[in-house]
Amino acid sequence: MQVPLLDLTQQYKTLKQELRPVIDTVCDTQSLILGPHVERFEKNLAEYCQATHAIGVSSGTDALVCAMMAIDLKPGDEVICPSFTFFATAGSIARLGATPVFVDIDPRTFNIDVAKIEPAITPRTRAIVPVDLFGQMCRIDEINQIAARHGLVVIEDAAQAIGARRHDKPACSQAHVGCLSFYPTKNLGAFGDAGAICCHDDKLAEKLRKLRVHGSGHTYHHEMIGGMFRLAALQAAVLNVKLKHLEQWHAARRRNADIYNQVLRSSRVITPFIEAGNLSIYNQYVVRVADRDNVKKRLADKGIGSGIYYPLGLHGQPCFAHLGYKTGSLPETERACGEVLALPIFPELSEEQVRYAAETLREIAG
Numbered sequence: 001m002q003v004p005l006l007d008l009t010q011q012y013k014t015l016k017q018e019l020r021p022v023i024d025t026v027c028d029t030q031s032l033i034l035g036p037h038v039e040r041f042e043k044n045l046a047e048y049c050q051a052t053h054a055i056g057v058s059s060g061t062d063a064l065v066c067a068m069m070a071i072d073l074k075p076g077d078e079v080i081c082p083s084f085t086f087f088a089t090a091g092s093i094a095r096l097g098a099t100p101v102f103v104d105i106d107p108r109t110f111n112i113d114v115a116k117i118e119p120a121i122t123p124r125t126r127a128i129v130p131v132d133l134f135g136q137m138c139r140i141d142e143i144n145q146i147a148a149r150h151g152l153v154v155i156e157d158a159a160q161a162i163g164a165r166r167h168d169k170p171a172c173s174q175a176h177v178g179c180l181s182f183y184p185t186k187n188l189g190a191f192g193d194a195g196a197i198c199c200h201d202d203k204l205a206e207k208l209r210k211l212r213v214h215g216s217g218h219t220y221h222h223e224m225i226g227g228m229f230r231l232a233a234l235q236a237a238v239l240n241v242k243l244k245h246l247e248q249w250h251a252a253r254r255r256n257a258d259i260y261n262q263v264l265r266s267s268r269v270i271t272p273f274i275e276a277g278n279l280s281i282y283n284q285y286v287v288r289v290a291d292r293d294n295v296k297k298r299l300a301d302k303g304i305g306s307g308i309y310y311p312l313g314l315h316g317q318p319c320f321a322h323l324g325y326k327t328g329s330l331p332e333t334e335r336a337c338g339e340v341l342a343l344p345i346f347p348e349l350s351e352e353q354v355r356y357a358a359e360t361l362r363e364i365a366g
């Protein structure tokens with residue numbers, strides 16, 4: 001049996017009838033950038049995320065960059081973030097000339113270790129960028145309290161966590177700014193690059209909308225320097241259709257996770273730990289195993305795809321070598337990098353496929 005890590009063609013097949021007419025509308029009108037589809041999507045998205053404003057942008061990375069521009073992040077500023085995350089989290093900070101300050105993770109959830117945030121704060125700290133990794137929210141409530149005590153901004157990197165909940169509040173509903181990605185592998189995936197920024201503050205939303213189009217309030221009048229972060233109409237049209245199905249896809253991922261949890265319970269495989277009060281959307285189902293690279297190969301031999309998120313912490317990346325982190329400086333991040341393995345979890349998998357993947361892993365890992 002073949003169990004790919006991800007197969008997007010199956011979802012497209014089931015949505016084709018619904019998507020083609022909408023795509024045709026965009027093609028027929030040739031209104032290709034921003035416009036009514038984007039506005040409709042922003043309204044639907046804000047409602048879904050319980051945010052006052054949602055601003056569609058060109059990617060999750062651009063959402064982060066745009067949000068950081070909006071808080072006037074500048075050279076000399078320090079921003080606290082995890083090292084165990086996708087590159088964009090820290091790359092955006094560095095692109096504005098600011099310095100990422102990497103903090104270790106809680107080994108159970110893989111999210112930033114809240115107890116290690118305060119010791120990392122200095123007079124130069126401007127913001128905290130926690131990540132909702134693999135679809136489970138960070139402890140945003142506690143992070144907001146720390147930020148309030150020290151006058152810091154919280155930018156939630158919720159790229160992997162649209163629709164995730166903590167104490168029944170969705171990702172992006174509580175941070176100063178929340179950033180989303182609609183990269184095709186995320187739970188809500190566009191037909192290319194797309195992203196969004198959520199916030200409650202009216203003034204901030206207005207600034208973000210200007211920064212999205214080169215800092216321009218009206219055409220050829222530039223109040224500030226922004227970027228070109230516009231969302232394409234085609235992406236918004238596709239996302240509007242897909243958003244209606246998102247809760248049902250989250251539920252299917254959770255069902256798949258339940259099967260893995262059950263089959264792997266009495267094995268040596270360490271299954272994902274979801275904190276009390278959290279509802280994960282399982283963008284990835286990530287286990288820890290001994291002898292990970294060998295396990296990955298043996299799964300592949302049996303037709304089962306898997307992925308490694310992430311093989312190297314950002315503090316160990318060549319481009320951040322000048323920051324001076326040594327091996328051993330973030331021990332939990334480094335240990336996770338050697339042990340994590342993401343298993344197929346996408347909604348369209350059959351129960352049979354998930355059982356086969358889970359049972360095969362149990363045999364291999366013991």
Ligand SMILES: *Cc1c(COP(=O)(O)O)cnc(C)c1O
Nearest residue numbers: 059060061086088159160181183
């Ligand atoms: C995917 C992702 C991003 C970036 O999103 P893109 O749309 O690929 O630019 C940022 N942060 C995290 C944690 C991500 O997983």
